[in-house]
Amino acid sequence: MIKTACYIHIPFCDHKCIYCDFYSIITSDNINPFLKSIEKEINYFSSKHSKNRELISIYFGGGTPSLMETDYIKQIICLVKKNFTVNEAAEITIETNPGTVSLDKLKRFKESGINRISIGIQSFDDEELKFLTRIHNYKTAIETVNNAYNAGFGNISIDLIFNLPNQTKKKWKENLVKAIDLPIKHISAYSLILERGTILNKMVLDGKVELQDADYDANLYETTIEFLDQKGFYQYEVSNFTKPDYECVHNNAYWRYGEYFGLGTSAHSFINKKRWWNFSSLKKYISEIELCGQAIAGSEIITAEKELDEYVMLALRSSGLNLNEFSERFGVAWLEKKNSYFNLLEKKKLLEITNGSIKLTGTGYAVCDEILKEIL
Known part of the structure; x- marks a missing residue:
């Protein structure tokens, strides 16, 4: 059996942050047509690639997939399990943002089959969160992690961003201290990167924001590695740190050159030494699925x-x-x-x-x- 990962991109979001370059849309239009398209896409690829293949992870990314009703996510999980062989111990992750899920909704996600949650905190400092145009504050971030734990999630990951404008080493370390005091197993720590087409990129080009230099960035990064290692989080990828036995199965599928399906808008797949990617536009994605059963925008054979x-x-x-x-x-x-x-x-x-x-x-x-x- 070929061990395979499955990524599902849910593009719907309630707010576009200044640094984000992932495909997302701030509208609830086409939520139901999108679900029907996902079902058709699952049927299409399972008919071609499900034989001798076992899914070891299902990952809901976005966008903010946790904005969807729990029954919506549960229906997709059921569709995947109906059409593919899914390992009984498969890791099933959903991304969420503080302020978008209640304790009750987290409990329902757990009951729907989600067994890992990734929370986009980015910072525990209210001024930094304001700069990043996040919708939550420090208090909400803490509450969301604790709610996830109280909902029964034993595998909780959080995202943090370092090297923000004017971020001191002391302030970054305070973020790390607050993180490790929470009931989490995994931390993804990313340096703030300028991506073309983002609001942040324009702010820098217009001279409204000045980023700190590469040497300072490297210093914060090495501080991160040293601090987290001392606190029992070992590094297993450039930006990822974990407690023992909690490496992200889905991400390891990418990093260890495993095969994976990408379903939904802008998602990428890598199967049988061929890589392909979907159209980003939601309307284009839905129309292509309706016509062809798939929405492949381009592909390449890996030499x-x-x-x-x-x-x-x-x-x-x-x-x-x-x-x-x-x-x-x-x-x-x-x-x-x-x-x-x-x-x-x-x-x-x-x-x-x-x-x-x-x-x-x-x-x-x-x-x-x-x-x-x-x-x-």
Whole structure:
């Protein structure tokens, strides 16, 4: 059985934050037609790719999927389970934002089959939240995490953003302290990044906002790694930290070059060495599904060279390059060619070569992009 992940993009949102570049729409129009389209898309791909395949994760992202009624999400889960073989212990995650779910609704999500929740907190500082144009405050953020725990979720993840304009090291560390005091198992910590087309990008171009430099960003990042490691959250990917046994199954499917379906607007799939992506526009997505049963906007066949590059990139960004697995898949020529460079990086304490693997150190993670540019 091919272990496969399934991502479902729910585009509906109640507010567009200044830094967000994910496809989302601030309207409730077409919620029901979208559900019918998801059903048809599930039927289409299950008829082609369900044989000898087992889903190990289902992930609802967005947008803000928790804005949907619990029966809406439950119906999609049932459709997936009806059409695919789903592992009994499959991780089923829903993203939510503080201020969009009550304790009662969280309990109903739990009853519907959701067993992991990812909460987009971003900051515990009210001034930072105001800058990010989040709809919640510090108090609501704390309340949402505690409500999730009280609803029965034992696997709770939160998102945080560092290197905000004028953010001091002290203020960032206060965010981390507040985070680890909560009943969470997983933290995703991202540096604030400018994305084209976002409101934040325009604010920077217009001179209304000034971002802090790369050296300061790296300093905050290394502070994050060191602090969370001391508190029992080990790093298993560039931006992700976890308590033992709570690595995100869905994200690991991406980072370990596993196969995955992407359903819904703008979602990407990777099956049988082919990658394809859906139309972003909700109306276009719905019309294409109605006509064809799928809404593929484009696709590519992964060449042998591209496969090696992607495999190495994802491995070094996460749990490391397993040398035996790599050799079985690609042979040893590439490793022999890069051996001297890896040894140089090891001397600089940017990576460790141990137990048949090559893994970046915390310092190496901080310059991961530069390392990858050199070797790929």
